[in-house]
Every structure is written in C-alpha cells, then in structure tokens.
Amino acid sequence: MSLELDLKKLIIEELKIEDVEPEDIGDEDALFGEGLGLDSLDAVELVVILKKHYKIDLEDMEKARAAFASIKALAAYIRENSEVQ
Amino acid sequence: MRLAILGIGPVCALGSGIQSLRTGLQGKVRPNIEEKIIPTSHGEKMLPVYQPVAEGLDRFIPKRALRRVDPFTQIALLSTYLAIEDAGIAFNDKSRVGVVFGSGYGPTRTTFKFLDNIIDDGDIGASPTHFANSVHNAPASQVSIFLGLTGPCSTITCFEHTLSNVLVTAWDWLNQDVVDYVLVGLGDEYCDVLGFAAVGMNAGRTKDMQPMNFNACTFLPGEGHITFLIAKDKSHQEGYAKISEIRMRRDLEEVKASISNDPVIINASGNLQQGKSFLKVQQKQLKSYSNLYGGFPTSSAFDLAVGCVSMKDRKIYPVPESQKKEVKLENSIICLEFCREDEFNIYKLE
Numbered sequence: 552m553s554l555e556l557d558l559k560k561l562i563i564e565e566l567k568i569e570d571v572e573p574e575d576i577g578d579e580d581a582l583f584g585e586g587l588g589l590d591s592l593d594a595v596e597l598v599v600i601l602k603k604h605y606k607i608d609l610e611d612m613e614k615a616r617a618a619f620a621s622i623k624a625l626a627a628y629i630r631e632n633s634e635v636q
Numbered sequence: 637m638r639l640a641i642l643g644i645g646p647v648c649a650l651g652s653g654i655q656s657l658r659t660g661l662q663g664k665v666r667p668n669i670e671e672k673i674i675p676t677s678h679g680e681k682m683l684p685v686y687q688p689v690a691e692g693l694d695r696f697i698p699k700r701a702l703r704r705v706d707p708f709t710q711i712a713l714l715s716t717y718l719a720i721e722d723a724g725i726a727f728n729d730k731s732r733v734g735v736v737f738g739s740g741y742g743p744t745r746t747t748f749k750f751l752d753n754i755i756d757d758g759d760i761g762a763s764p765t766h767f768a769n770s771v772h773n774a775p776a777s778q779v780s781i782f783l784g785l786t787g788p789c790s791t792i793t794c795f796e797h798t799l800s801n802v803l804v805t806a807w808d809w810l811n812q813d814v815v816d817y818v819l820v821g822l823g824d825e826y827c828d829v830l831g832f833a834a835v836g837m838n839a840g841r842t843k844d845m846q847p848m849n850f851n852a853c854t855f856l857p858g859e860g861h862i863t864f865l866i867a868k869d870k871s872h873q874e875g876y877a878k879i880s881e882i883r884m885r886r887d888l889e890e891v892k893a894s895i896s897n898d899p900v901i902i903n904a905s906g907n908l909q910q911g912k913s914f915l916k917v918q919q920k921q922l923k924s925y926s927n928l929y930g931g932f933p934t935s936s937a938f939d940l941a942v943g944c945v946s947m948k949d950r951k952i953y954p955v956p957e958s959q960k961k962e963v964k965l966e967n968s969i970i971c972l973e974f975c976r977e978d979e980f981n982i983y984k985l986e
Binding site: 602610 | 700703756757763
C-alpha cells in the first residue's frame, strides 16, 4: 500500500471523517478550507498522528503549513523526515 | 415542592428508549452482555460486562457533527434527546432549561486513552479532542451546545451520592425559579481499568448477576446513561411520577421506619458490601432490577426509572429471572440507594 493511501485512511479514521472514502481524496487536493474541510483543531491532531504513526515531531508551524497543504505534500514531508514508513 | 418526571431516556444494555426498558422489565428482551478478557497477574480472566445498545442518535444529530464527540458523550446526547422526545415538550425559552449531569467515574475510556498517549509519546501525543472529551463536564456541555440551551449547566461527580446530589441541584434550581425544566442525566462508562478493578474484587466468578443473593459476590459491571426531563409538579402534567422525598445518608433505623408496605427498589448489584447492609433492612418487599443493566455508580438512576415506569403502568414488575408475576401497584414506591455500610439514600415516588 502506498504512503499516500495510508495517509488518506489514517486521516479518515483518526479524524472520524464521515462519508468520505480514500479514493474521494485527490493527492493534490487541499486538506484544509474548501478541500477536505479540516480545521485548526485537526491540524493539532495531524501533529499527533505524525508523532504516533511516523515518530515525527513537527513543531515548526511554517513547515507544518507546507506539509499539511495536501496528501502529496504530507507524504513528501514524511519521506524526508521519518525512519518509519 | 415535588419534582415531576415528564420524560425519560434510558440507554443501557436493554437498548435505547423507555420502551426498551419496559420490554426488559416484561422479560421480552435480554440485556446485551459481552465477554471481556482481563489480563491479571494470575493470567487472563473472562468478565461479562453489560454494554449499552445505543441506536438512533443520527435521527437527532447528523453524523458529521459528531466526529469530535466520544462514545460516552454520544450516549448522553442520545439519552437526552430520547427523554425530550418521550416528554413531547418543545422548549420555548431555552434560557429556562437547566442541565445537571452526574457520573461516578466520567468518560473513563477517553481519559485513559489521553493519559496513555502522553505516557507513550510525551506532550506532543496529547490529542486535543481526547482532552476535550475527557473532561467530566463534556456531556452536559455538548447537550447545552447541541440543544442551544442557555440555562445553568453543571456536572456532579460524587460516586454513590451522585444521583441524590444531582436531584437536589435540580430541585434547588426549580425551587428558586431559575428554570422551568431541568435535564437530569446520569451515566458511567466501562473501561479495562474498571474491569481489572472489578476482577480484583472477585467479579466475574458467576456468569450472571444475582442481585437478590446478598451472601455471594455476583457483581458484573455495566455501562449506560439515562436522562430525566424534570419540572415542578403541577397537577395537570402528564408524565411518570413525582419525587416527593429525597433523603440523603440515612441510617438503618430511619430506613426501616420509612418503609411501610410500599415496594422498595434497591440498587443491589451483587456486591457483598451492599448485600450485608441490605440484609439488615429485613424487608420482604425489596426488589432489584440491576441484572437488567449491570452495576455502576450511577445505576441507581435506572432503578429510579424502573420506579417511574412502574408508577405509570400501575404495576410492579417481577424481579428478572424470579419466575414471579407482576402485581398491581397501590400507592408509592421507595428507591433505596446504598451509600456505605448501613447508610442509604431514600427517594420516594408518588
């Protein structure tokens, strides 16, 4: 299973997104705002998910903003920074 | 002043809604009991646990709106909506509706999940959603938010005294004319830690709870939430019953003097310490229905609901598994809640 698909499943499950399947989320779709519709509390939950599943501490907000832009950006950030993939 | 109980929303092992409780009393449905595996230093133990059958919340709230609401608060919301629906009342002035909830242990599964994450991953592993849901006041707050209620909102946790304190608070708000209605909710959640503690106290040695056997430990834990819609007693009101007395921390002598020929519903749940005290009450008319919903600190609120249903139906239902038949109810019912050795709370329903 690709990292991108893993992330989509994780986000749907951990953030309890109703009525959305992994195939509904495009790799380059925006996660926040008009895309998937995540909000600021979800951003904090994403930090927790990265720590829990990929052992990544993401504390720099500027880096987080870029990494959380889309599934593609998030997967790239994980590939760069995690030993667990 | 008497408290009128206008609507009831139980969510327990029998199902969701007042009719599920009634059919349980009629022996037409059996409680949902799940076997849990509890790891101990002496190996794994099996523990039967009464688990709620929560159905129908999506009739009241869209699923998407519930994604940050944990299961404990979800059953509290469900029981509240069911109580309001049962009463058939629309709140015209939402500033005149109070919410007072009670729980012995609160949202235990979420609380331990939150703590486990901090232990495993440090501060960064602390989910803000888990934190928000782990607060004892979360269910009452969510009820206020979803229903748009702006009256007083509070949560009381006082173990075996939770029901009495919650009812006294409701009584006080109504008596001071702060509100016209109070949503009184009580519930507890099972978790592995409580299961471990229960096994340590010999729970699970029998597969079934025998609440009227005061000489053996037959305790089995349970989980559920129940909400009552309560108002000041007015003669024209429909509803179930009136609470005419709430007496807290009374000794054996006063308990014996309080009981005439009325049926007495007790919160015996197979706990030996409780059993020793109930044995001393020495009354033939003691009845327990705990083997319909399991044992937990606020399960006495379900006893109160059984009393209310009995008052409305004008009959005393036989104790589950007793093979006896229902009998006609003459006047009133006493609910007797064990507090500690030889000390009880007394509630009178008329």
